[in-house]
Amino acid sequence: MNPKILKTLEFEKIKQQLTEYTVTALGQEEVQKLSPVTDQEVLTNWLSETEDGATLLRIRGGIPVPKLENIGPHMKRIEMGADLNGLELAQVGRVLQTTAEVIRFFDDIKDAEIDLKRLFYWADQMETVPALSQRIRESVEPDGRLTDEASPELKNIRVQTRRTEQTIREQLDGLVRGKNAKYLSDALVTMRNDRYVLPVKSEYRSVFGGVVHDQSSSGQTLFVEPKQVVELNNKLRQLQISERQEVERILAEISAEIEPHRYEIIQNAYVLGKLDFINAKAQFGKSYKGVIPKISEEKHVELKQARHPLIDPDVVVANDIFIGEEYQAILVTGPNTGGKTITLKTLGLLQLMAQAGLPITAGEDSQVAIFNNIFADIGDEQSIEQNLSTFSSHMTNIVDIIAEVDQDSLVLFDELGAGTDPQEGAALAISILDEVGAKGAYVMATTHYPELKVYGYNRVGTINASMEFNVDSLRPTYKLLIGVPGRSNAFEISKRLGLDGHIIESAKQMIDGDSQDLNDMIADLESHRKMAETEYLEVRHHVDEASRLHADLENAYGYFFEAQEKELDEAKAKANEIIREAQEKAETIITDLREKQKALGKNGMVKEHELIAARTGLNQLKHEESHLKKNKVLQKAKEQKKLKAGDDVKVESYGQRGTLLKQLSNGDWQVQLGILKMVLPESDLTLLKPEKVAPQKPISTMKRSSEHVQSQLDLRGMRYEDALESVDRYLDAALLAGYSQVTIVHGKGTGVLREAITTFLKKHRSVKSFELAPQSQGGTGATIAYFK
Template sequence: MNAKGIQTLEYDKIKHRLATYVQTEMGQKLVAQLQPSSNIDEVNHWLAQTSDGADVFRLKGGIPLATLVNIKPYLKRLEIEASLNAKELAAVGKVLRATSEVKSFLRQLASEELKLEQLYQLGDQLETLPAVSKELLVAIEGDGHVTDEASPLLKSLRQQISVTESTIREKLADYTQGKAAKYLSNAVVTIRNDRYVIPVKAEYRGQFGGVVHDQSSSGATLFVEPQVIVTLNNRLKQQQAAEKEEIRRILRELSQKLAPYTKELAQNAQLLGQLDFINAKARYAHDLKATLPLVSSANDVYLRQVWHPLLDQKTAVRNDIAIGKDYQAIVITGPNTGGKTITLKTLGLVQLMGQSGLFIPAFEESRIGVFSNIFADIGDEQSIEQSLSTFSSHMTNIVEILANLDERSLVLFDELGAGTDPQEGAALAISILDAVGAKGAYVVATTHYPELKAYGYERPETINASMEFDEKTLKPTYRLLIGIPGRSNALDISLRLGLDPSIVTAAKQLTSQDSQDLNQMIADLVSKRHDAEENAIEFKQKLRAAKKLHQELSSNFEAYLKQKEHLLETAKKEANEIVAQAQVKADEIISDLRQLRLAGGQNIKENELMDAKGQLNALEQPLHLQKNKVLRRAKAKKDFHPNDDVLVKSYGQRGVLLAKVGNHAWEVQLGILKMKIDEADLEKITAAQAEPKQKNVVVRSSKTSHVSPNLDLRGKRYEEAMTEVDRYIDAVLLAGYGSVTIVHGKGTGALRQGITSYLQANSAVKRFEFAPPNAGGNGATIVYFK
C-alpha cells in the first residue's frame, strides 16, 4: 500500500489509538505491524476475527488476558541450552497460565453454543503443557521469587538462614540495648559487605574486637563486626551461598524441562498476542461506536452516515458517501472551509481501516471496497529547501500517482489544478481526471474551477458533488450533497454583508436560470436515490428476519410431526397392552361362568350373571376428551339430564335418570329398584335406540345367593358404614330378599340414627324395626322391603 497516501490520511494516528487497548508486548508488535491489505480473503478473515472479538466483548467483557511480556528472546536462549533466570521463568509461566485460562474460557463459550467464526480455531492451536505449567506455578511466583516449595533442600536452607539471622540479632541486641550501647553512635544493627555489623564510635573501636568493615564519611563512626558473631556471620554466608546454589540448580532444572517445548511456547505467545490484538480491535470498535462493514469485491462503496474517526463523535458531521456502483469519479466543488478536504480524508481513512480488519465509524450495512492502492494528494506541500512551489509539489506527487495506479486504485485529489493560472489549471485538472479514468481507477477530486462542474455532467461514470451551505446563517453545514454541483454563494453572502441589492439583482440576472433549475432537479434525484438505498437496506433486514422466522417455524413444525408420530406409536402400544390385559381378564370371567354353569346347571342366578356382565363391561377404558374440541362437542351431546334413558353398563340393564346425587353419581330407576350409579357406568340411550317395550326384570330369591341376610357394621366409622349400607341395600334388593338385619351396635347412637334416616328416605323400604331383645334389641334393625 502506498506509504505516502497512508501518511497523508493519518493512518498512524488510528494505530496509536488502537495500541492503547493492547495488554501484551506481542499485541503491541501486531499493532505496529498492522497494514491494510489488498487481498479480499485476508480482509474478510481479519474482519471475521474482529467480529468474534466484538461478540465476546459484548457478552463476556472480552477475552481474559493478563499483561504479558514478549518471551521470544527467552525461548531463543532455551534453544541454545542456556538457563533462564527467575524473572524470565516467571514470564514464561504467566504465558502458560494465560494459555490455560484462555483455552478454558473458549471451551466454556463453545459449551454455551456461542457462534464464533475464528476464535475457536485459534483456541484449538493453544498448547497448555499442564505438567510443566504446574511446576512453574509451584516453584516461581509472578514477580520471579523462587518459593520454598521449589525443593525440600531450599526450604531447609531458608529455615536455617532464618534461625542463624535470629541468633545474630539476639547477640547484637546485647550491645544495642545493654550497657555497651553508650559506645555506639546509633543503637541499630545494620549490614555491610553482606555481614551484620553495629555502628561504633571511632574512639571505642577496641571495645568489641572483631572486624571493621566500613566507616562513615566523617570517620567518626566505624561499622564493626563484633568477635562474638564472626562465626555466626560465617555460617550465615555459607548457608546463603548454599541457598543461591540450590536456586541456580532449580532454575537450571526448570529451564531444561521447558527446552523441549520452545516451539509450543512460541506459538502460544503468538496466539495470545493475536487474541489480545483482536480484543483491542473489539474494544476500540466499541468506544468508537464502529460497525462491521460489508466487503464488496466489485468495489461498490456505500458508507452510511460515516464520520471521520479522529473527530469527536458528538460533534462530527455524518455523511453518506458512495462510489463505484453508478460512477467511478466524483467532482466536489464549493467554497473554502466547507468540509471538502475532511470528506476526502474520511473516505480514504475509513477504507484503510476496513482493509485492515477494523470496524468502521459508519452505520450498519455500510460497504467498503478492497482497493489495490489508495493514493492521496491532499494539503499544501510546498518546500523552501527543495525550491518547490505549491503547484510544483502537487504536480510532483500527481506524476508519481499516475505512474503507479491501476484499475483497482482509489485516488483522492484535493484542490486539483490549484496554484496556477485558473484557465490552465482547470484544463490540466480535466486532463488529469481523464487520465485516471482511462486506467479505470476510482477518483474523488475537489476543486474551485467552474469548468469541472460541466465535466461532471459530460463524462460517463462521473458525478458532481458539493458541500451544503446554509444560506440563512451563511455558514457551511459540512454535509456532502452527491449530484449537486457546488455554488460559491457569493451573491447571497454579498447581499447579507451590505452590498447594494440592485447590484446583487443585476448579477443574478446574468446567472443562467437553466443552471439553477438543473441543480434543483439533480437534488431531487439524489434525495430519491438516498431514500431508495435506505429502503433497500431496511427491506433486506426484514427479509433476513422473515427467512429466519420461516426457518424456525419449519424446524418446529417438523419437530411437531415427529413428536406426533412418536406419541401415536406410544398410544398404540399402550392400547394394545390394555386390550391384551382386558382379553386375559375376560377369559378369566368366562372361565368362571363356565365353572358356575357346570357346578349349578340351571341354578345360576340372574344377579350372578349381571355381576359377571358388569365385570366384562368394566374392562372398557374411558376416553379423555378434554383437549379435543370435536370430541368435547360430541361428549356434550351425551351429557346426562333427569328423565334421560340410560344403560347401566355393569348390569346391562336400562333405566331412567331421576336426579343427580353427588358430583359424578345419579339416582337411577331400574324397574321397581332405585339405585345410585356412577356416571362412568352410565351410557345415554337416544330415542332411536330405545326399544318400544322394556322387558321386565325378573329377580328370583334364593337361599344360595351370595348376599348375606345380615350386615354387621360394628367397629366401622360412620362414613364407611353408611356407604356400605347403601351398597348392601342395592344388593339385597337385586337378590330379592324380603327382609334383612343390620347390626349397628348401641354405642353413641349416631350410626343408629344415620341408618334410621337413610331407611326412612329409601322408597324401597316398606318398614323397619329394632330386633327383639334376645336378638340384639336396639343394637340391630330389621328392614322389610316392598
C-alpha cells in the same frame, strides 16, 4: 500499498489508538507491523478474526489474555545454551500458564456451541506443557525469586539462614539493651558488607572487640562487628554463598528443562500475541461503535453513515458514500470549510482500515472493495526546500499518480487544478479526470470550478455531489449530497449580511448567463431533492406503520393457533374423562348383571325387565349431539375425513407419507410406511390426497415410538453398558424417522467410550459410514453416523 497514503490519511494515528488496547509485547508488535493488504483470502481471514473477537467480547468479555512480556530473547538464549534468571523464568511460566487458561476458555466456547469462524484455528495451534508449567509455578515467584519449594536443599539452607539471623539479632539486641548501650551512637542493629554490626562511638571502639567494618562521615561513629557474633556472621555468610550456588543450580536445571519445548513455547507466545491483537481490534471497534464491513466482489463501495474516526464522535457528521456500482467518479463542489476534504479522507481512511482487517466507523451492512493502491493529492504540499509552488507541488504529485494508477486503484483529488489560472486549471482538471477514468480507476475529487459541474453532468460514470450549506444560518451542515452539484451562495449570503440590493443586481448582470443558468439549475435540483426527501420520509412512515401492523397480525395469528391448540387439548381431556366415566358405569352395570346371574344359579335366568333396564342404562351412556347431526355440511365433511383401507395418510409423529392397509379391532390402523408396516393410532394419521407410489415389499411390522426422535444423542455421563444400549435403540428410532445421518455425542474423556461406539457402528447393519464431527460440532467429542 504505497506508504505515502498511510501518512497522508493518518493511518498511523489509528494504529496508535489500537496499541492502547493491547496488553502483551507481541500484541503491540502485531499492531506496529499492521498494514493494509490486497490479498482477498488474507483480508477475509483478518475480518473473520475481528468478527470472532467482537463476538467473544460481547458474550464473554473478550479472550482472557493478561499482560505478557516478549520471551523471544529468552528462547534465543536457551537455544544458545545460556541459563535464564528467575524473572525470565517467571515470564516464561506466565506464558505457559496463560496458554493453558486460554485453551480451557476455547474448550468452554466449543462446549457452549458458540460459532466462530477463525479463532478455533488459532486455539488449536497452542500446546500445553503441564509438567514444565507446574515446575516453574512451584519454583519461581512472579517477581523472579525462587520459592523454598524449588528444592529440598534450598529449603534447608534458608531455614538455617533464618535461624542464624535470629540468633545474631538476639545477641546484638542483648548488647543494645544492656549496660553497654551507653557506648553506642544509636540503639539499633544495622548491616555493613552483608554483616550485622553495631554503631559504636569512636572512643569506645575497644569495648566490644571484634572487627570495624565502616565509619560515619564525621568519624564519630564506627560500625563494629562484636566478637560475640563474628563466628555467627561467618556462618551466615557461608549459608548465603550456599544459597546462591543452589539457586544457580536450580535456574540451570529449569533452563535445561525448557530447552526441548522452546518451539512450542515460542509458538504459544506468538498465538497469544495474535489473540491479544484480535482482542484489541474488537475493543477498538466497540469504543468507536464500528462494524465489520463486507467485501464486495464487484468493487462496489457502500459506506453507510460513514464517520471520520479521528474526529470527536460528538461533533462528527455521518455521510453515505457510495461509489463503483452506478458511477466510478464523484465530483464534490461546495464552499471552503464545508467538509469536502474530510469527506475525501473519510473514504480513503475507512478503506485503508477495512483492508487492514479493522472495524470501520460506519453503519451496518457497509461494504468495501479491495484496491491494490490508494492515491491521494490532498492539502497544501508546497515545498520550501525544493522551491516548488503550491500548483507545482500538486502537479508533481499528480504526475506520479497518473504513472502508477490502474483499474484497481482509488484516487482522491483535493481541489483538483487549483493554484493557477481558473480557466487553465479547469481544463487541466477535466483532462486529468479523463485520463484517470480511462484507466478504470475510481475517483473522488473536490473542486471550485463551475466547468467541472457541467463535466460531472455530461460524463458517463461520473456524478456531481456537494456539501450542503444553510443560507439562513450562513453555516455549512457538512452533509454530503450525491447527485446535486454545489452552487455559489455569494449573492444570498451578501444579501443576508446587509449588502445593498442594487449592488447585488449589478453583480448578477456582470456574470455570464451560463453561470447564472447553472446556479438556477442547481437551486432547482436542491428544491426537488428536498421535496423527494420529504416524500421519502412520508413513505418511510407508512412502511414502518405497515410493518408494525404486519408484526401485530403475525402475533395475533400465533395467539389464535396457540388458543386453538389449547382448546383442542382441553376438549380431548374432557372427552377422555367422559369416556372414563362411561367405562366405569358400564362396568358397574355388567358387574350387577353377573351378580344377579350368580344369585339365580345355573338354571336361573335374569328377568326380561332387568335386561331391558340394563340395556337402557348402557344406551344412556351415549350422548348424541342432535344439532350437529342435522348439520349436513358437518356430516359431509365428517364423511370425507373418515379413513378407509387404501387411503394415503401422513404420519404426524414421523412426518412421512404412508398407505392404510386395514383397521384393527382396537381402532388402530395398520399402515404401510415405506418398507415398514406399522401399527398407529388414528389420532396420529392425517388423510392426504392419493398419490401414485410404486409398491414396496414390506419386511417387518413395528409399533411407533411415543417420543419425537432428535437428530443428536448425548451419551456424556452414562455408563458403558447403558450407553451402548441407548445407541442401539436410538439408531433404530432414527431409521424409522427417516434420518440420513445422526450425531452421537460421547465426549472426549479417556476415549474408551468413543472406541466402543466406533466398534459398535462398524458392526451395525444399517450404518454406511461414520466420522468424527468437525471442530465447530464437537470435534473428537462427537461422531457422525451416515445410514445406508
